[in-house]
Amino acid sequence: MRLTFLGKNSTPGDSPTLYASDQDTYVIQGWKVYANDLLMQLDVPAGQTVVEVPTELFEHLTKDGQTSGEIRKFDAPIVIVTELGTCVLQGPEMHDTEALSQMRMPDYETCVEVPKSSITALLEEDGGPDHSRAA
Numbered sequence: 001m002r003l004t005f006l007g008k009n010s011t012p013g014d015s016p017t018l019y020a021s022d023q024d025t026y027v028i029q030g031w032k033v034y035a036n037d038l039l040m041q042l043d044v045p046a047g048q049t050v051v052e053v054p055t056e057l058f059e060h061l062t063k064d065g066q067t068s069g070e071i072r073k074f075d076a077p078i079v080i081v082t083e084l085g086t087c088v089l090q091g092p093e094m095h096d097t098e099a100l101s102q103m104r105m106p107d108y109e110t111c112v113e114v115p116k117s118s119i120t121a122l123l124e125e126d127g128g129p130d131h132s133r134a135a
Contacts, residue, residue, distance in 0.1 A: 003027060007060030008051070011127065013058040015109065016053040020064045026119050028053060029103060029111040030087055038088060042079055049093040050079070051112055052086050061119070071122050077114045078122065089114070 001021050008017040017029040030051030033039060044050060059069035074081050080088040091112035094100060105111065 001096045003099050003102045006063045007057070008038050009057045009132070015106065016051075016057050017103070019099075019103075021113070023113075024112045024116050025117055027094055027099060027103075027111050027113050028057070028091075029105055029109055030057075032044070032057070032108055032110050033088055037094045038080060039080075042088075043092060044090060046091055047092055047105070049110055049112060050090045051110060052067050052082070054086050054087050057079075058119070058122075061123070064116075066120060066123060068123055072124060073120060073122055077112070078120050 001020040001023055003021055006018040006020055007032075008015055010016075015029070016031070019027040022118055023028055029052060030053035032124070033050040033052050039050070042050060055071055061069040070076070071087070074087065077089045077091045078087045078088045082088065089112055091114040094113050096109040103111070
C-alpha cells in the first residue's frame with residue numbers, strides 16, 4: 001500500500017498525521033487511547049483499535065481534493081468527541097508493512113485505516129440529530 005502524506009498536527013513529541021492511501025482509504029495516525037473512562041464507553045472488536053487526534057487534523061483533507069476539512073457531523077468512525085477538542089476514532093488497526101515503513105510513529109501512537117467515504121461523509125451537512133458521545 002502506498003501512502004500520500006496529507007499533513008500533521010504537531011507539537012514537540014506529538015505527531016497525529018493524516019495520509020491518503022492508494023486503496024481509497026485514509027490512514028489516521030494518532031495517540032493510543034489508554035484512558036479507561038474512554039475505553040469503557042466503547043466496544044472495540046478484535047483487530048480494531050482507537051486513536052485520538054485533534055479535530056484540526058482533518059483540515060488537511062483539502063490536500064486530497066476535498067472542498068473543506070471541517071467536520072460537520074460526528075459519526076463513525078469518530079466515536080467520541082472530547083472536551084479538549086479532540087476526537088477518538090475507531091477502526092481497523094494498520095498492519096500493512098509497506099505502509100508502516102512509510103511512517104514515523106512513536107511507541108505511544110498507532111493508526112487506523114478507514115474508507116475515504118466514511119470520512120468524507122463527516123464533512124457533509126446533516127439535518128438529523130447528532131448522536132455523538134461526549135467524553
